Every structure is written in structure tokens, then in C-alpha cells.
Amino acid sequence: MRIACLLAVFGLGLSTALAAGSPEDIARQWCANCHHADGNSISPLFPRLAGQQPAYLEQQLRAFRAKDRSDRSAHDYMWGIAGTLDDATISGLAAYFAAQKPSLNPNPVDSSLVSAGHELYQNGRADSGTTACATCHGAKAEGSVIAPRLAGQHAAYIVKQLHVFETSQRPSATAMQAIIKTLSESDMRALGAYVQTLP
Structure with a gap:
């Protein structure tokens, strides 16, 4: 209220x-x-x-x-x-x-997750059918005409939104609603940690 x-x-x-x-x-x-x-x-x-x-x-x-x-x-x-x-x-x-200049995210990140996040982001994972995030979001996570910029985004915000994609609460994100089914909780946390470290 x-x-x-x-x-x-x-x-x-x-x-x-x-x-x-x-x-x-x-x-x-x-x-x-x-x-x-x-x-x-x-x-x-x-x-x-x-x-x-x-x-x-x-x-x-x-x-x-x-x-x-x-x-x-x-x-x-x-x-x-x-x-x-x-x-x-x-x-x-x-x-x-x-038009605003992105700055490095000053918040701490779990550095033990960054390597796994980098691998999943850049290359995806064939055995689970996970598409490489870079395919749509760019190699540096700068975004594209079809996908938002992720570089420097808060890791916790990334994880929260990935969970939202598990539902129908963001109806325009049809591609993500399919991809999220291939990700585990640890995958989400790793991806969040990785993109937060990008400039």
C-alpha cells in the first residue's frame, strides 16, 4: 500500500x-x-x-x-x-x-564464477542446447539491434531477470524463454558475474 x-x-x-x-x-x-x-x-x-x-x-x-x-x-x-x-x-x-558513457561496475563479484560465465557466454554449451549469449548480445556484450547491452550490468539483476524469463512476465522475450530452460542456477550466477566484469 x-x-x-x-x-x-x-x-x-x-x-x-x-x-x-x-x-x-x-x-x-x-x-x-x-x-x-x-x-x-x-x-x-x-x-x-x-x-x-x-x-x-x-x-x-x-x-x-x-x-x-x-x-x-x-x-x-x-x-x-x-x-x-x-x-x-x-x-x-x-x-x-x-549516449551516456558506461562506467565499470564497482560492486564486488564472485570471481570464482567468471571463467565459467565467460565460457558459456562466448561459446554456449552444445550438450544442453545452450546458445552462446554472444550470438545476440555481441562478443563484448555491447548489445545489438535485437538484444540489450549486458556489459557492466549488475550480476544480481541479471540473475533476477533470467528467473523472470522462466515465466510469462516478459512476453516479448521469446528467445530467452527458450534459452532459460537450458540454464542451471549456477549457470545464471556465472553469466551474471561474467557480464558484470565487462567494461
Whole structure:
């Protein structure tokens, strides 16, 4: 109940800001509360947006606005906010965060998992039918026109989203819904650890 009330107030304030602010103003005044002004969030609760593929950011903001993404974090943090955004503002926010320079993730990572994560990310695993992540996300996890940037993302956030793909809460991610069936919990943790270490 408290979260809902806070988000209602937050959304009201954002609606007021939208009437007078540019996407950059909105990013710095509102998105910065969770994602940091330059998109390099510190908390694993919130994804890092700096350098993210703009088409992906637009797709996700539209999904939040339409309530198509129904995972708990989407519901708690983004539904109300995205509901106040028009298409032009969504495009502007995507362009703003895509243009920000990603920084190295300063949070600690389990270094014992990185090697296994690197192998799985780059080469996949034939015996389980696991596709190499690099196929869609790029050799340096920089993302592509069909997949988001993963480099520098919080390991814990990666693992959380991989579990979301096990459900129907992210309906546009059909490829990931198939791939996730080939991954164990240790695979997910290894992949998260590896991509977090990438610049």
C-alpha cells in the first residue's frame, strides 16, 4: 500500500515535470533517483542504462507503459512512471541514456564464477542446447539491434531477470524463454558475474 501511494505521488510529480521538461531534464530529475543521472546505477535493484541500445530502451519503456511487463519490479517501479510518458519522451529518454558513457561496475563479484560465465557466454554449451549469449548480445556484450547491452550490468539483476524469463512476465522475450530452460542456477550466477566484469 505504501509503495502504491509513493508511486502515485511520484507519478503526479513526473506528470507535472513532463509539461515543462525535456527528456534530459526528466532523466536527471526523476530517472536519476534509481538509475543515477548518467545511467550507471549503483544498486543491483535497478539496471544500468548507460550505453544501452536505444531501441531496446524504447521497447521496454513502451512495455512498461502498456503493462506488458508484469514482473514485480516492473509493477512496483515502472508502471506508474511509464504511464505518464508519450512516444516522443520515450524516444528522448532512450537517446539520452544510450549516449551516456558506461562506467565499470564497482560492486564486488564472485570471481570464482567468471571463467565459467565467460565460457558459456562466448561459446554456449552444445550438450544442453545452450546458445552462446554472444550470438545476440555481441562478443563484448555491447548489445545489438535485437538484444540489450549486458556489459557492466549488475550480476544480481541479471540473475533476477533470467528467473523472470522462466515465466510469462516478459512476453516479448521469446528467445530467452527458450534459452532459460537450458540454464542451471549456477549457470545464471556465472553469466551474471561474467557480464558484470565487462567494461
